[in-house]
Amino acid sequence: xxxxxxxxxxxxxxxxxxxxxxxxxxxxxxxxxxxxxxxxxxxxxxxxxxxxxxxxxxxxxxxxxxxxxxxxxxxxxxxxxxxxxxxxxxxxxxxxxxxxxxxxxxxxxxxxxxxxxxxxxxxxxxxxxxxxxxxxxxxxxxxxxxxxxxxxxxxxxxxxxxxxxxxxxxxxxxxxxxxxxxxxxxxxxxxxxxxxxxxxxxxxxxxxxxxxxxxxxxxxxxxxxxxxxxxxxxxxxxxxxxxxxxxxxxxxxxxxxxxxxxxxxxxxxxxxxxxxxxxxxxxxxxxxxxxxxxxxxxxxxxxxxxxxxxxxxxxxxxxxxxxxxxxxxxxxxxxxxxxxxxxxxxxxxx
Amino acid sequence: xxxxxxxxxxxxxxxxxxxxxxxxxxxxxxxxxxxxxxxxxxxxxxxxx
Numbered sequence: 001x002x003x004x005x006x007x008x009x010x011x012x013x014x015x016x017x018x019x020x021x022x023x024x025x026x027x028x029x030x031x032x033x034x035x036x037x038x039x040x041x042x043x044x045x046x047x048x049x050x051x052x053x054x055x056x057x058x059x060x061x062x063x064x065x066x067x068x069x070x071x072x073x074x075x076x077x078x079x080x081x082x083x084x085x086x087x088x089x090x091x092x093x094x095x096x097x098x099x100x101x102x103x104x105x106x107x108x109x110x111x112x113x114x115x116x117x118x119x120x121x122x123x124x125x126x127x128x129x130x131x132x133x134x135x136x137x138x139x140x141x142x143x144x145x146x147x148x149x150x151x152x153x154x155x156x157x158x159x160x161x162x163x164x165x166x167x168x169x170x171x172x173x174x175x176x177x178x179x180x181x182x183x184x185x186x187x188x189x190x191x192x193x194x195x196x197x198x199x200x201x202x203x204x205x206x207x208x209x210x211x212x213x214x215x216x217x218x219x220x221x222x223x224x225x226x227x228x229x230x231x232x233x234x235x236x237x238x239x240x241x242x243x244x245x246x247x248x249x250x251x252x253x254x255x256x257x258x259x260x261x262x263x264x265x266x267x268x269x270x271x272x273x274x275x276x277x278x279x280x281x282x283x284x285x286x287x288x289x290x291x292x293x294x295x296x297x298x299x300x301x302x303x304x305x306x307x308x309x310x311x312x313x314x315x316x317x318x319x320x321x322x323x324x325x326x327x328x329x330x331x332x333x334x335x336x337x338x339x340x341x342x343x344x345x346x347x348x349x350x
Numbered sequence: 351x352x353x354x355x356x357x358x359x360x361x362x363x364x365x366x367x368x369x370x371x372x373x374x375x376x377x378x379x380x381x382x383x384x385x386x387x388x389x390x391x392x393x394x395x396x397x398x399x
Binding site for chain 2: 076077078080081082083084086087088090091093094095097098101102107110111177178179181182185186189190193194197198332335336339340343344347
């Protein structure tokens with residue numbers, strides 16, 4: 001397990017794989033597996049941090065305030081129709097739940113595994129800490145690892161499901177200006193709307209939109225900056241070490257962890273496939289005005305997925321600029337993944 | 351197993367439909383808001399704040 005912790009640290013330093021998370025996770029994994037330290041015993045330091053931040057679900061929620069304060073939802077507001085693709089990018093989550101159930105996982109564990117497909121680390125951590133704490137380490141590491149592997153996972157699927165002619169489609173520029181009133185109303189209306197539909201998702205969507213509201217209100221710059229920087233950095237550090245502390249050898253190195261990694265990969269592939277297929281349908285019905293590649297940005301891995309779309313699109317047609325369209329779909333994916341998790345939480349909780 | 355599978359299928363159908371439906375509705379709300387509050391031509395930030 002110390003070697004696995006070392007591998008995570010190596011991947012973060014050498015290849016830049018989500019270093020902000022994998023460095024503390026890797027170090028935490030090394031630390032907790034040293035003999036006779038008692039760090040995860042009832043009075044141990046890491047147990048204290050874990051119980052205070054993960055078991056109470058406080059850390060992922062605080063991270064969401066930071067993400068909300070950093071996020072720019074203007075591309076979605078400028079072109080709200082693309083939310084359709086952001087929703088399609090979440091279907092793989094639900095399909096993976098079925099696969100996990102077929103492989104013998106319990107209902108709640110299957111839901112927690114499916115959420116890896118959201119490519120949204122804090123949502124995965126929130127969900128698994130609440131419903132499958134025994135799988136938290138594996139799910140978190142899988143979620144963050146696959147987020148950084150999006151540029152490797154997505155392009156072959158994109159090429160497989162689209163023709164060169166489709167990939168070469170040039171999309172018209174959309175307007176990017178949005179009224180400040182709409183930008184301020186966005187977090188308030190979204191919170192009320194999503195919480196009314198899926199009330200159990202209130203901690204996730206509420207904190208995300210609170211962060212965004214701090215930014216868009218324009219009058220609490222200090223709070224917005226603190227949420228984006230100091231608070232997010234401190235919580236990320238503690239969150240990473242706490243997750244690493246769950247990676248105890250006898251609980252982590254087993255067949256279940258391997259299955260979680262495989263299912264997580266399947267979830268991301270299915271999300272990408274669903275997004276691309278819906279985008280292909282939109283391309284057909286729009287008379288070829290929509291490049292199907294932007295459907296792949298429906299997953300929540302922001303902004304890697306949008307960059308991948310831009311690169312693959314430009315390879316097919318150097319004069320095609322899909323980035324702004326893909327960024328919109330990708331930003332919508334952040335809301336889509338929370339919406340999917342909120343719906344799942346509400347269904348599970350009855 | 352059949353009970354688990356039934357749960358999975360119900361979750362998938364309701365989950366996909368709810369996610370898609372709510373995001374479409376949300377998109378519709380913001381399309382309307384864009385029409386009610388159109389962006390001004392000068393979008394540069396004001397110095398008066």
